[in-house]
Amino acid sequence: MPAPAGRARRVLAATTVAVMGTLAVGMAVAAPSSADAGPTLGQLAAAQGRYFGSATDNPTLDNAPYTAVLGSEFNQITVGNTQKWMYTEPNRGQFDYTQADKIVAFAQAHDQIVRGHTLVWHNQLPGWIDTVPAGELLGVMRDHVANVAGHYQGEVVHWDVVNEAFEEDGTRRQSVFQQKIGDSYIAEAFKAARAADPDAKLYYNDYNIEGIGAKSDAVYNLVKSFKQQGIPIDGVGLQAHLILGQVPSTLRQNIQRFADLGVDVAITELDIRMRTPRDATKDAQQAADYRTVTNACLAVARCVGITVWDFSDGYSWIPSVFPGEGAALIYDENFAKKPSYWAVHEALGGTTTTTTTTTTGNTGSGCTATYRVTGQWHGGYQAEVTVRNTGATATSGWTVRWTFAQGQTVRSLWNGVLTADGQEMTVRNAPYNGRITVDGTTAFGFIGAHTGTNDTPTVTCATA
Template identity: 65%
Template sequence: MERTPHSGRRTVGLTAGFAAAAAVLCAGALTAPAHADSTLGQLAAAKGLYFGSATDNPHLSDTAYKQILSSEFGQLTVGNTMKWQYTEPSQGRFDYEQADAIVALAEANGQTVRGHTLVWHNQLPDWVAAVPADRLPGVMRDHITDEVTHFRNRVVHWDVVNEAFEEDGSRRQTVFQQKIGNGYIAEAFKAARAADPNVKLYYNDYNIEGVGPKSDAVYEMVKSFKQQGVPIDGVGMQAHLILGQVPATMQRNIQRFADLGVDVAVTELDIRMDLPRTEAKDTQQAGDYSAVVKACLAVSRCVGITVWDFSDRQSWVPSVFPGQGAALPYDENYAKKPAYHAIAAALGGTGGPSPTPGTGTCSASYRVTSQWQGGFTAEVTVRNTSSGPLGGWAVTWTFPDGQRIANLWNGEATTTGSSVRVRNAGYNGALGAGASTSFGFLGSSAGAGRVPSDIACDRP
């Protein structure tokens, strides 16, 4: 895999607690058939950019999650364990074990890695704030040098400095700003370049996606750095967005940064909504994701998009914004949401399940195939019961005992409480007269895995 990044758009590498038996079954079930649609990573690469996901070490113990992470995306961002509190918990004692694990996973799957982040006012160990002002520049340079050197030739982008501006465009009064002054950002970039002459160096921030006071201040800083020869290669727009509020000026803003001679990446994309999810909100969210992707595609120096993890199960949003969530392209059961299909369509894919024409009718039969304490697997068979073609199907039921779908294959699930609706995948919706197909899932249950009494099949 190419490890040395270069200017402009680039081709990135492509990705080709239940019982252990259930975990193996789950991993195998997630393997896409040869005729399935391309992944988001593959679709993006065909357009000359990457599509990636952030991740965190605790999530990797979930087999289903890890399988999707390893196969769907062309790039990974280490969500937490490259931050200062993890990598230098006490002065001069560096620990990269957790970050190395994610980098090694990416390397094993042909994925590129974005380093996040070297200098940030949050997630700092307490000892940093106690460093005297005259010594802090050296401490900062030493930290950057050690970490960038450790990951040299393994990371293609570094978020060198993160979130250094307030909403009004003023400098955030961090320990670095207070003790070092305005020059600390430039010094951080110089130290990172000295440690790795090839990696792309980014400034990263939130609420700079559209034109406004904060993005104006970042723009002026980048412009000044380019004039002064400070080594900056890109700007990361985090894009933690709210449903229906994608900035109308996003494409123009990306373009003006590109016109300064730097790359732009959408680095932490999620689009949160007020809960609960509804069909209307899902539709709006799908349009919002599509708008972000299209804004990036419209500017040649927008090099890639990363979602801030891919499943609502791992999202940071509910813990930070009470009453909000459902911000990501996969739901809590790892089913693809309308947002996923909108992203795929914007990248040139099919845009999701598109049933071929047909007027047939269908039936569905549900059986539990295995069961253990706390979990079970089930298979649902869908049959075309008419003499004409069936162009697509949807199966609905209500779980009788509070069961949950942990992972589903060969279909797309939407759940609301105990109610479940599963639509065909993009490759198994068309059934000839009398033909059948099936989907299955891994489920969790505190009680018996009884068969639902109200299972039904109809056309979507």
Template identity: 55%
Template sequence: MRHSPVVVAAAIAAAVVLPAGQAGAASGLRDLAAAKGVYFGTAATVSEWNDATYKALGAREANMLTPGNEMKWDTTEPSQGRFNFAPADSLVSAAVAANQRVRGHTLVWHSQTPSWVQNLGATALHQAMLDHINAEVGHYKGKLYSWDVVNEAFNEDGTRRQSFWQQKLGDGYIADAFRAARAVDPAAKLYYNDYNTDGIGAKSDAVYAMVKAFKQQGVPIDGVGLQAHLILGQVPSSMQQNIQRFADLGVEVAITELDVRMTTPSTSDKLATQASDYTKVANACLAVRGCVGITTWGLSDRYSWIPSTFPGEGAALPFDESFQPKPAYNSLYVAYGGTGNPPPPPPPPPGDKTCAATYAIVGQWAGGFQGEVRVTAGSAAISGWTVTWTFANGQTITSSWSAAITASGSAITANNVGYNGPVGAGGSTTFGFLGTWNGTNSAPSPVCTGR
């Protein structure tokens, strides 16, 4: 075993209580990973977990959950001193019910941070950062495994990203954020998290130098998150070596947002390469004692962020849009020691009338933007739907199509029109709108209710 018997025993004990209906079923990745002394996690949003079949799949496969958007600043503190933890609370409650731990994501980031924060002067910005950390970490004290304290603070060449944080507060803000988080919750693991740091290069070298300096200076840092948003066939050859050098500094290493995207449509050859890529990542983590787990950024291609961000690309996750396991899932199953046939997808709950909504900005210009929301039915057909969300940055909707939209301040409610209310099981429909924005146009997390 890669970890001490005590750690392995604790990990296995944390995984043996399965969600209702799973007793006696073939092991999912969570149980196989736990037997290796590591975790297997996934990320999800409230709207995605409204799909009961998908939620059941997550409960079977993952023993660590990362909220996709609900713990970010634009949701938790949309205006100064006014906190909204309800969306994140619902995910934490779901994780507890599924016997999962939670990774907090994320406290300090240049993106999805309200304009009121970005517009503060240096002294007020520093205080706002401390106040936000005190409030959010304090709210979840004792409930989370870890926090991504600071996210994506470096450029590709290893220099500091010139975000509003960096420009106004200088290099010291990262250490200050870690000290503040530790003061509030001494038990939570504190992580620095970034992308394109999976192999050895200028960016990961800079993160390595920072972590090494923090350890020497007594700055409280417990882990480094390697996001691993990878491109097909491009797993860095130095990934294991990179993980090892961070672990040698005395910090945990976790793969925090794994997906492997390809140009769509997928083919059998692409899927085989993707399966090999997932195996390489799993093996790189399993080979290093300090690598504690892997989290994929979602489980199913139905809820992947890739197609809306990288047009023409997708199919990045272990399950397809119909929740069927892909070769990538089978490769992870084998990498974690699974034998025999992997478990089948969980059956849909009887009478499931759930739906999920995904929000995308399809065009943006000075002062205006075009948005689109996709409504996807769960495992049963729905006869109508309502989608709600809250704008965090003062955006307004000026016109819409294929939905009846009303606004109450920043709270938006969209109901189907007659012709697009019925949606078949697993099917989807879209509606769109034009809106205005000023300063920041962050994407909200819509919630869909079917009927």
């Protein structure tokens, strides 16, 4: 890396941290220029002395709608893959930072701080690692950490130094490092990282340690031991790959107990998956879960920030690993903000207005439709329409219609099929919710934009 470029990046990273500190002591949060947007999640988090960021990967940097959100909404970025060993040292002693440098450069161009991920992990290793003799692997590991952390010295505020070193029962994972080096490899990795970059905060990072249990107890004991021995460790990363409705009840308590050891805590890879398809009930639960996680972090002074593991459902890792599950993030596939986004926004101090204004559609047509605005904020809103079967037999399908009077638009709709003709909206049932039993109900919802008072329209309903 040329020295001038490195110096420029170091100054930028320091400036970003300084700005976050200034916001924390009372600087006003500037709103973005978009007419229908309030403060971003990054701005709101900075006002709380924290960051709210996203992981990203190299292929998505060519997607203009994606990068428009990535570069404006967040004040932190994690390099999702290309700082891992298989990319940075594909051949022994030969280092390649081409791809990771592109992500770091993107973050710097958008005044975003960078979390480094990850220096030592049992996964995504180049094949040659397995051939290194046991007596040489410690030196190889130290050299790798020194080279990678040294390359990004001053450009990365946190390093996930060691990732996922424990099994669910709290025993050591039998990785190549554990088997050939032994228990000491974690401490040695942290020492090497500190020597390579004295200013970066050094983290241990793992999944399923969000609540108190055997695995988080093992990490707690590791951190406690390191602090007692003077081994450099500055933070614990809770990955938080969570399941809908299953946020650990001990999350806040767990964050606090790590903080009480004298280390920072970060929510490093947050997503909350559901069985797909989405519906209004699942979205509401997901929003509540995201709010719970955000509030738990805000409640502990040493919880320094939250990173979602990418921000759009279209780029989530979940569907490829958990078939039939997904919709785990705060933006949908079309980069529309989901209810979970607004839950985080509000938890971080953003303002929304909740209303229960409703209109109920016609009777005598086999169904009624009730239109309800469930949340409203500057330039945007969320609405839900409940369809009730008032006929004598089960429906095989339904259609709801209304006309907007004030220039409202629908940006993202779920549990129905939308046809828009100017201001006239027609929503038909999705393939899976056309049948409604007698006196039963179903519902669809949407996120929309408005420029006026957003009065609720009169709706009509008909059954097939």
